[in-house]
Amino acid sequence: MDRRMQTLVDTFQNMANVMGARVGVNSGANLEAQGGVEANQRMNMPEPPQPPRNVNANDDAYRRGWADFQRADTKPFDGTYDPEEAEKWLIEMEKLFEALRCDDTQKVAYAIYLLKGEADYWWRGMRRILEGQGEQITWQVFQNAFLDKYFPQDVRREKEVEFLQLKQRNMSFEEYLAKFERLSKFSVYLQMHPNEA
Numbered sequence: 001m002d003r004r005m006q007t008l009v010d011t012f013q014n015m016a017n018v019m020g021a022r023v024g025v026n027s028g029a030n031l032e033a034q035g036g037v038e039a040n041q042r043m044n045m046p047e048p049p050q051p052p053r054n055v056n057a058n059d060d061a062y063r064r065g066w067a068d069f070q071r072a073d074t075k076p077f078d079g080t081y082d083p084e085e086a087e088k089w090l091i092e093m094e095k096l097f098e099a100l101r102c103d104d105t106q107k108v109a110y111a112i113y114l115l116k117g118e119a120d121y122w123w124r125g126m127r128r129i130l131e132g133q134g135e136q137i138t139w140q141v142f143q144n145a146f147l148d149k150y151f152p153q154d155v156r157r158e159k160e161v162e163f164l165q166l167k168q169r170n171m172s173f174e175e176y177l178a179k180f181e182r183l184s185k186f187s188v189y190l191q192m193h194p195n196e197a
Contacts, residue, residue: 068100069110079118079150086150090143097139107139111146122149159183 074096077089093114097107115123126145130137163183168176 065100065102065106069096069102069106072096072100074110074114076114076116077119078116079120079122081150083151083155086146090146104139108137108142111139111142119150 075089075092077086093107093111096102097110100106102110112123126149127137130141130145135141160183163180166176166180166183171179
């Protein structure tokens, strides 16, 4: 196993240890020493997932990134089968990661942290499969696996067919336009020619 893969494996294993939303004894003392409202707010936050070996867990930038992520009021994903909700969750995560300027490692670690219930069980199994194949778990790899599970290709094709067969019929113009815009993202043609939408 190469060094980068081992780093990811270690990160995921360490994340499992902190998923219980615990606050470490030393971090509480450090925060108390900082004083003020910020220390009290941060004391209620779980410890950040362990960073890769090449990042110091006590690094202020890493801890600030985790604190910023926690303050963002992120919504967990529980694995309920609703393809559009799954896609919406992933889009919201992308927007948050962009706003926080997260790197690839943070994106994967933070997204996994938000998987709850069935989604968490699914990811544990998927991670073992990917690692067994020697796959480096990047944000793109995570996204692909997530969409394959929660918004599979056949469902996306059904949405494209629904878009292609869309007719106004009894809908008001506003309802038709809203449905057109919602379904147009599933059109392969429009994805390849975005200026024609």
